[in-house]
Amino acid sequence: xxxxxxxxxxxxxARLHAGLVxxxxxxxxxxxxxxxxxxxxxPLLLAATPAGLVRVAFTVQDHDRVLADLSARISPxxxxxxxxxxxxxxxxxxxxxxxxxxxxVPVDLRLLGGFRRSxxxxxxxxxxxxxxxxxxxxxxxxSPRAVRAVGTACxxxxxxxxLPCHRVVRSDGSPGQYAGGADAKLALLDLETRVGAAA
Amino acid sequence: MDQPFERVxxxxxxxxxxxxxxxxxxxxxxxxxxxxxxxxxxAWPDLDPxxxxxxxxxxxxxRKAVDVVRRAQRHAVPVAEVPDVVAAPDGRDLDLWAALAxxxxxxxxxxxxxxxxxxxxxxxxxxxxxxxxxxRRAGADGVAALRRTYxxxxxxxxAAPELAAPRTAVPRAAVPRAAVPRAxxxxxxxxxxxxxxxxx
Numbered sequence: 001x002x003x004x005x006x007x008x009x010x011x012x013x014a015r016l017h018a019g020l021v022x023x024x025x026x027x028x029x030x031x032x033x034x035x036x037x038x039x040x041x042x043p044l045l046l047a048a049t050p051a052g053l054v055r056v057a058f059t060v061q062d063h064d065r066v067l068a069d070l071s072a073r074i075s076p077x078x079x080x081x082x083x084x085x086x087x088x089x090x091x092x093x094x095x096x097x098x099x100x101x102x103x104x105v106p107v108d109l110r111l112l113g114g115f116r117r118s119x120x121x122x123x124x125x126x127x128x129x130x131x132x133x134x135x136x137x138x139x140x141x142x143s144p145r146a147v148r149a150v151g152t153a154c155x156x157x158x159x160x161x162x163l164p165c166h167r168v169v170r171s172d173g174s175p176g177q178y179a180g181g182a183d184a185k186l187a188l189l190d191l192e193t194r195v196g197a198a199a
Numbered sequence: 200m201d202q203p204f205e206r207v208x209x210x211x212x213x214x215x216x217x218x219x220x221x222x223x224x225x226x227x228x229x230x231x232x233x234x235x236x237x238x239x240x241x242a243w244p245d246l247d248p249x250x251x252x253x254x255x256x257x258x259x260x261x262r263k264a265v266d267v268v269r270r271a272q273r274h275a276v277p278v279a280e281v282p283d284v285v286a287a288p289d290g291r292d293l294d295l296w297a298a299l300a301x302x303x304x305x306x307x308x309x310x311x312x313x314x315x316x317x318x319x320x321x322x323x324x325x326x327x328x329x330x331x332x333x334x335r336r337a338g339a340d341g342v343a344a345l346r347r348t349y350x351x352x353x354x355x356x357x358a359a360p361e362l363a364a365p366r367t368a369v370p371r372a373a374v375p376r377a378a379v380p381r382a383x384x385x386x387x388x389x390x391x392x393x394x395x396x397x398x399x
Contacts, residue, residue, distance in 0.1 A: 006220075006295055006315055008213040016216070016229060017208060020236050029240050032203075071203040076244050078203035 021081045031075035034067065035082035037089045039096050041184045044161070046085040046092075049074060052106030053088055056159045058180035073111060092161065098195040101128035103162045111158045115143065119153035126167040129196030131189070133171045155179060161188070200246045207243070208236055211253055214316060215260045220296045221311035222264035227271065234263040257316035261308070261326055298349035305329075306341030313338045 024030050032054070034047040045063040047055040047070055054074065057066040071078050087105055094100035102124075109117055119141045126132045132140075137150045150168070157165040160179050166188040170176045178185035215235050219228035238259055246255065299307050308327055312318045313334070318326070323334040 006217045008216050013212045013216065016232050017212070019229070020208070020233050020240075023233060023237055024240055027237065027241075029237070034205075067203045067205070072201045076201050076204055077240055078205050079208075079240075080205050 017080070021079055021083075024077075024079060025081065025084075029077055030079050030081055030084070031077040032070050033079060033081035033084035034070075035080060035085045035089070036063065037085070037092060039092060041096075041161075041180060041187060044092070046088055047078075048084055048088070049108045049110070051110070052108040053085075053159055053162060054108040054111065056161055058160070058184060060181055061179060088162070095161070096191070098191065098198075101195075105162065107159055107162065109158065112153075112156065115141065115146065115149060116153035116156055118142070119150050120157050120163055120165070123154075123157065123163045123165055123167070126164060128164075129192040131167050131169045131173075134168060134176070135171055137168055151177070164188075167192075200243055200248055200250075200252075204240055204243050207239065207252060207256070211256050212236075214253060215256055217315040218257050218260045218311050219264050221299050221315050222261065222308065223267055224296050224300055225294075227267055228264070231260065231264040231267045234266070235260040238263070253316075254318055254322060257312060257318050258322075258326060260316070261312060264311075295345075295349055298345050301348060302341050302344055305337040306344065309334050309337035310341040310345070314342060 021030070025033075028050075030050075032047055032049060034045060034055075036043045036045050038044075042059045043063075045055065045057040045061075045066055046053065047057075047067070055066060055070060057063060067078060088103070091100055091103050091105060095103070109120060112120055119137060122137060122140045125140065134147045134150045134154075135144070137154075138144050138147045141150065141153075143149070154165040154168050155177060157163055157179065160166065166178060166185045168176070169189075175182060175185045175189065212232075216228060216232050219231040219235070222228075223231055235256065239256055246252075299310065302310065305327060309323055312323045312326060313320060320335045320338065321331040323338070324331040327334060327337075
């Protein structure tokens, strides 16, 4: 126990942090910028490298664990730098409000390689309000028999919502698994059906 | 290190700010704080995972703060009268940072590194030079002087501060924050406490 009292204002630390982020960005020292963003599916973690959006994560995926993973796999130069994610946050707001059907932000898929990456790259081909089966995705990715591997690839989609793995469903039409939970998948499919029908 | 750097800022931001303020006073501490974390961010991926992060940061912060003092001295204007001790009329009302500014150089830095930064005295000696025993004495004398000017004791505490081994972060507020505005210390008075003279 020290006997010195030295209170520090949170507002001072917030101001200093903002200055640090600006200086670090100017010096190209922010390898991973992140923020959380509230929406109808709960707070989403958004993370970007200088190349683009690298991660979107739901609360159930444990944001702290996701950040630790990004730190270990990309770079530990990770900072809360909200402004870098403003554009994607704005587009998510529009999407959840039914005013946007496609996302227009650079995406960095460095966390995926090989077949998984190829599957995730094909997700944008499934139009708003439509669905594709795991088998159809396997075909699209050039390996018609790799249905199970498509399921794994979708589960590992690093940027859910923005790349629409929620539009990949079982052949019988039931939704199937989702990183954000089955309810989140249903909510997204429902949103797109409602907005699509109203159009 | 492969932990997210943001956690380091959250965990140690306040401690680093205390060290910077103790050496520089509140007005000039901000730049040293940012320089500290910018340098740490640069070096972070290469830091040994076993390193004591707080001790590492406190050492960087002290160096950056001393750099700011030196830069200020290069531009310092000599003044006619320099108060060598900043005294509070009734003890507790004086801001801690102003009270620290009134301490002799070595005491001020020993208190900053040990009591606010949590650095053990052998490492304080490594930063300031001299022996660990001398650093311990400077820290103890500094805290004793602060007790007189600032009243820097936690209520009911009788333990000598030098017996405390603050390897962990210093608790936030053992004494209620002074309600009065911070006492303004002339820039020259701060520079004078570094024992390196005032003029250019």
